[in-house]
Amino acid sequence: MKVAVVVDSTSYIPENVLAEHNIYTIPLNVVVGDEIYRENEIDNKWYYAEMAAMDELPTTSQPSIGDYILLLESLYRDGYTDVISLHLSSEISGTCQNARAAAVSVDGINVHVVDSEIAAAPLGVMALYAAQNLEKKSLEELLAELEDMKQKHSMNAFFLVDTLTNLQKGGRLSNAQAFIGGLLKIKPILEFQDGKIIAIEKIRTQKKAMLKIEEMLQAEFDKHEGKELTACLIHGNAPELGARYKQELEEKFPQVTFILQEFGPVVATHLGEGALGIGFTTYKVDTTGL
Structure with a gap:
């Protein structure tokens, strides 16, 4: 074989x-x-x-x-x-x-x-x-x-987008109707649920949205205390923001190995410029070179 x-x-x-x-x-x-x-x-x-x-x-x-x-x-x-x-x-x-x-x-x-x-x-x-x-x-x-x-007890991801406009136009957001009327006024936090992109939080500012993501990450990481976690921060053409946020997360979660990546064209088309994603896994993976 x-x-x-x-x-x-x-x-x-x-x-x-x-x-x-x-x-x-x-x-x-x-x-x-x-x-x-x-x-x-x-x-x-x-x-x-x-x-x-x-x-x-x-x-x-x-x-x-x-x-x-x-x-x-x-x-x-x-x-x-x-x-x-x-x-x-x-x-x-x-x-x-x-x-x-x-x-x-x-x-x-x-x-x-x-x-x-x-x-x-x-x-x-x-x-x-x-x-x-x-x-x-x-x-x-x-x-x-x-x-x-790929199950939530082993892997999860959250996304922060500048606007839901791209996802709405592209038809990739499952519960878009819950956010119509505030599309340009919020910083929504998204999550994959059963393979679908779901908006789970409505936050007014990027700073508050990042703090909320940190709270959710803390809750997730607490479930896996003692395990070697690997996490990836992904940015949409925002390398300085990505690098700064990666440093903040590394300081807050020293037990987690973080890598930095950029959304390529297909995913960027739907999430939009300035989007951020953070995903993690409990499985041991060599991420050298990422």
């Missing part, structure tokens, strides 16, 4: 880390004007500037079934018998659906599609965990752990 790990581009794992751990990636797409771009082939800063200058948001799309089939055929030729294919939540993207459709089109290789029910850094952490444990655990054990890993 030879097992490959595949993850979609919304994991935002750097290319050197993908290569180091032999993780294969398949990109989602963004449409800017009349042009279609694979999100792992465009510069983040260029994209944020383009998005800010447009009257209407760019659109995003999942990888085509054809692209998946080409990847799976390539893996089969390289001798792989099985693939662990991890993807962003099926509640916000058709990526998992296309992965499953491609899997039945390629003979000789078994594809195990994992719906992470989340996106961005937490998805990347799941892919890293899988790749780092291929030689240590059986395929069945690893798949079971990945299912456990």
Whole structure:
């Protein structure tokens, strides 16, 4: 048995880390004007500037079934018998659906599609965990752990966005109606619940929203006292804000290992510029290079 790990581009794992751990990636797409771009082939800063200058948001799309089939055929030729294919939540993207459709089109290789029910850094952490444990655990054990890993007792994430406008326009916010009428006046805190993006708090200022997130993190971390936690702070084209907040969190939670990452084009399209995310896991993962 030879097992490959595949993850979609919304994991935002750097290319050197993908290569180091032999993780294969398949990109989602963004449409800017009349042009279609694979999100792992465009510069983040260029994209944020383009998005800010447009009257209407760019659109995003999942990888085509054809692209998946080409990847799976390539893996089969390289001798792989099985693939662990991890993807962003099926509640916000058709990526998992296309992965499953491609899997039945390629003979000789078994594809195990994992719906992470989340996106961005937490998805990347799941892919890293899988790749780092291929030689240590059986395929069945690893798949079971990945299912456990995405549960709230093992992984969670909160998001703070400047405005709900992008999520509302893109149709990715499940309870948007609760916040209509105050879209530009609040700093909403979001959470993935059963794979859906849910607005869970309405806060008037960014500072108060960050303090609220810290309270929620404290409550989560208290549940896992004594465990080695890994957390990732993710920013939307706000590196100084991200770095400052990371330092504050490191001082408040010295028992947690924090890394800093940026939202790439697909997730940025829906969360908007200036968004912040914080996700964590109780599983031990080597995040060197992130």
